[in-house]
Amino acid sequence: MTTLAATKDSAGSGWWSGLLGVVIFSGSLPATRLALRDFDPMFLTVARASIAGLLALVMVLWRNESRPRRGEWLSLAVVAAGVVVGFPLLTAMALQHVTSAHSIVFIGLLPLATALFGVLRGGERPKRAFWVFSLIGSALVAAFAVREGVHAAPAGDALMLLAIVLCGLGYAEGGRLARSLGGWQVISWALVLSLPLMALATLWWWPAGLGDVSTAGWLSLAYVALFSMFLGFVFWYRGLALGGIAAVGQLQLLQPFFGLALAASLLHEPVSAAMLGVTVAVVLCVAGAKKFAS
Template identity: 70%
Template sequence: MERTSPLNTPAIAKSTSGWINGFIGVLIFSGSLPATRVAVLSFNPVFLTVARASIAGVLALCLLLLFREKRPARSQLLSLVVVAIGVVLGFPLLTALALQYVTSAHSIVFLGLLPLATAVFGVLRGGERPRPVFWFFSVLGSLLVVGFAVSQGLSASPRGDILMLLAVLVCGLGYAEGARLSRTLGGWQVISWALVLSLPVMLALTGLLAPSSFTGIGTPAWLSLAYVSLFSMLIGFVFWYRGLAQGGIAAVGQLQLLQPFFGLALAATLLHEQVSLGMLGVTVAVILCVAGARKFSR
C-alpha cells in the first residue's frame, strides 16, 4: 500500500493533463464549422480546403525543423497518409462543400456522430469487441440523425446531409488512426507530419485554384480562413492528440460529445442562425446515444 500512492500520482496528473488538453482541443474545433460557413461565402470550397492545409503545413514544417524532430519510420507512413486523407483533406473539403447547402447549425447536429465514428474505427483498428448494447446505441443514434435530416426536408438539401455524413466518417477514421499513431510518434508530431506529407500537393493546388482577384473579400472571410488554418488545422490538433495520448483515447474522446453544444452556441451567437428546439433535442438525444455506446465499447 505504501508504494501505491507515489506510483499513481504521476498517472493521475497525466490523466488530468490529458482531459485539460482534450477540452481545449474540443473548444477550438467547435469554431470550425461556423468559421467555414463564413469563409465559403467568399472563397471557393476547394480553394479554402487546400489553402488552409497549405498555411498549416508551412507552419507545421517550421515547427518540425525548429524542434529537430526525427522523421517518422517507414512503417508509420501509411498511417500518416490515412490521417492526412481523413483530417487534412477529407473532413475540411467535405464540410466546406456541405456548408454551401446547409447552415452550420444544421451541420453541427451531424457532429454528434463523430465520437461514434471514432469509436467504430477504433474497434476496427484496435480489434476491440464491444458489447451488443454498444451497437444498439450506435444504430439508434444513426437513425436519429437520418430521421432529423428527413424531417427537415431531405429533398431540399440531400447533398449537404450526405456530404456531412461522409465528412464524419473520414474524420472518425483520421481521429482513430491519429490517436493510435500518437502513442509512438507523439501527439503534435502526428498532425504536423500529416500536414507536411500533404504540403507539396496542397501548395500546387492552392496556386492552381487561387482566384484571379481577391478584391471584394471582406475581413470576416479572411479572419475565418486564418482561424480554420491556424486553429482548426493545426493548433487544435496539438491539444487534441496530446490529450488523447495522455488521457487515453476512450476517455478523452468522450469530450467530443460537448462539441455540438459549443458549435450550436457559436452559430447562434456569431452567425445569428436560428437554433430550433428540434435541433437541440436531436443533438441531446444523439449525444446520449453516443455516450451509451462509449460506455459499452469494451
C-alpha cells in the same frame, strides 16, 4: 496503487486536452461557412492546409524533430487523407447546400465513427454498455437528419456523412499513432506530408480579385488554418493518446452544443427546438459512454 493513480491522472489529462480540442473544433463549421462567402470550397481547403503545413514545417525544423519511421508514413497519409483534405473539403462542399447549424448536428455521429475505427485500428475494446450509449447518441442525430435534413438537402447530408467517415478514420489513426509519435508531431508530419501537393493546388486554384475579400473572410480563413487545422489537433491527438480513442472520442458529442451557439451568435442562423433537443440528448450520452469506455 501508484500505477493506478498515474493511469487515472493520465486519462484525466487526456479528457481535458480532448475537451480543449473539441472547443477549438466547434468554431470550424461556422468559420468555414463565413469563409465560403469569399472563397471557393476547393481553394479554401487547399489554402488552409498550405498555411497550416507551413506552420507545421517551421515547428518540426525549429524543434529538430526526428523523421517518422518508415512504417509510420502510411498512417500519416491516412491521417492526411481524413483530416487535412477529406473532412475540410467535403464539409465545405456540404455547406453550400446546408447551414452550419444543420451540419453541426452531424458531428454527433463522429464519436461513433471514431470509436469504430478505434476498435479496428487501435485495438481498443470498450464495454458493451459503451456501445449502447454511443448508438443512442448517434441514432438521435440520424433521426434528426431524416426528419429535417434529408428532404431539404440530400446532397449536403450525403457529403456530411462521407466527411464523418473519413474524419473518424483520421482521428482514430492519428490517436493510435500519437501514442508513439506524440500529439502535435502527428498533425505536424501529416501536414508536412501534404504540403507539396496542397501548395501546388493553392496556386492552381488561386482566385482572382483577392482584394475584394472581406475582413470576415480573411479572419475565417485564418481560424480554420491555424486553429481548426493545427492547434486543435495538437490537443485532440494528445487527448486520444492519453485517454483512449473511443473514450475521449465521445467528447465530440459536445461539439454540436458549442457549434450551435456559435452559429446562432455569429451567423444569426436559426437554431430550432429540435436541434437543441438533439444536442442536449447526445450530451447526456457522453457521461454514460465515458463510464463504460474502458
